[in-house]
Amino acid sequence: DADVTQTPRNRITKTGKRIMLECSQTKGHDRMYWYRQDPGLGLRLIYYSFDVKDINKGEISDGYSVSRQAQAKFSLSLESAIPNQTALYFCATSAPGPRQETQYFGPGTRLLVL
């Protein structure tokens, strides 16, 4: 079984709709991250969380919100989706301590906003 899972894997939605992307992990890591990937732009950090009570904005948080429901779950919401939020979204985890700099990625959610 995969250590970091994302649901759904693919999603098509319409402009103005609210959508939630979910991430779950069985690695026991405290730290979780949401990125979006766009062709030619690499990965950009949206939000990150170092524990259940800690939420931090990343480079491109506008138009997004997150919820850390438990150590193992971190959800990303688009309150009112717009076409330029069409992208590939990745969740990642890492552990605090000596190996905190290594992140483990989920398989991604491909989102299309029409």
Add this chain to the structure above:
Amino acid sequence: AQSVTQLGSHVSVSEGALVLLRCNYSSSVPPYLFWYVQYPNQGLQLLLKYTSAATLVKGINGFEAEFKKSETSFHLTKPSAHMSDAAEYFCAVYRDDKIIFGKGTRLHILP
């Protein structure tokens, strides 16, 4: 601020040829540096990382990278390319508890 620059958004090499993917970093202090690989329709996985223990870092699948402070470079190499190496490669730097990714280089392997 620390960042990385990857030279070439697309690189093509013949099967069996040397693979060289270039990455330069900007940093005032020795950084933690990484190469991640993304195979088609998959998430990213760590290929190798530099954490100042040794300047030549060996990773998975025969890849290695050399940290050169004088050139502020961390280029990724593999002596002989395989078709299975076709993927997108990301250089990254660790800063303020976060990883900053380069824009990626897509590696194409020619038969």
